[in-house]
Amino acid sequence: MIELKNKNFIKIILLKAPLILLFVSVLNDYDFNHLSLKYFSFNFSYILIFYYSLKKSESLGYTYIFIAGLFNDVVIGTPIGLSSLIYLILCVAASYLRNITLRPSLLKDCIFFLLTILIINSLLFLSLKFIFSYELNYFDQIINIIFTFLFYFLFSNLFDFFESYFVRSNNVR
């Protein structure tokens, strides 16, 4: 009986892992600041949201993404609702790609991801700079986009591995 309960608990944890990861990344603001690397930053939340909206849209609910965006705004101090909007646009892009794709490939996903983050970062930059009068470094944004794009390859494979070896195998059992 206890074993069965434990199995169920692990199954729930594994199913909710993307959501937990999303909230942890939003609350923790993974920026690797402690490494004191000047030209290095990437947005883990973008990768996570895009991947799961594209591949397993049921793992991350849109409502949770919306709430995560609100949390992110509080953590980084941007106007409330802006990150939610950005995250949801990312979801729209992923959903659109899912609808038009017949034969999925990582390369196509990556190119589409790059286009999407370019658009959403431009939108973020323009709205923060010209509507909300925030001071932003354009160069830092570019660095962030480049590394987010490059890390998509790595994390996409990692999430594939996680989904196929942990979540699926646990479901089969």
Next chain:
Amino acid sequence: MEPSRDDFVIALRSAFLKKGTQQRFSLLSLIFFSIIFLILGSFNFKIINYVKIGITEIVYRSSFIVSVPENLLKESYITIQNHNKLYKENEKIKSELEILKAKDLLNEFTILENQRLKKIVDDYLVKSDTIIAKVLSDKSSPFLRSIIINKGSKQKINLGMAVMDGAYIVGKVVEVNYLSSRVLLLSDLNSKIPVIIEPNAVFSILSGTGKDYGVIQYSKKYEDIKNESVIYTSGAGSLFKAGIPIGRMNLNNLNDEKKVEFFSDFSQLKFVKVVSFKKSENK
């Protein structure tokens, strides 16, 4: 063209409006909420402010828990960095120690060579017996600078024995009783000891002044005495061993006095060493 445009519209509409499994709201409605939040937030709308305060409370409390692993990672990173630094420092210290060990060997060799050379020139090697004594009283009359110590003839204290404060000489025994002795300090007016002033090796006599400093007297080479020169016992007269540090020259005074500032503070003596220097047999 027509069908592809239709596909685009259908795909986009589906992306915006279609609710997936377990989705309560469509993307379009949530985007709409976000925009409302943004607009009302920029106008400082009360409800939005309350929502923001509520979220802030939740976020700050939960981020403390969530950041535990990251903090652990940070601390581990700092620990590894410190460890690495320590390792490098250790390597540096090791190499310095090797150099110092080599220097020590050289020093040992110099001492042995010095002893051998002394034997050749038939000089004597000094052997010392030390008795630790407590200062019982400290006579600070204007004319007499002396101290009474709690060791006397019972402890084999003899007249003329040198009295030291650590490595510095402070005076000599001038009166021996059975259980106590009187020590005449170097600052006493009656104290006169042979000294050598280094550098330039100027031999002279150090006289007490009755104050807290001494003066250099009876020297023919006053011009060779520089400010900050160090005064050592010369060993002449076989009273003290040669080379015991006494004080430093201070020539910064108006009355052209060859003033010596003692290394030891005679007013702060609590324990002293009574030392007898004996000539050891050359073997």
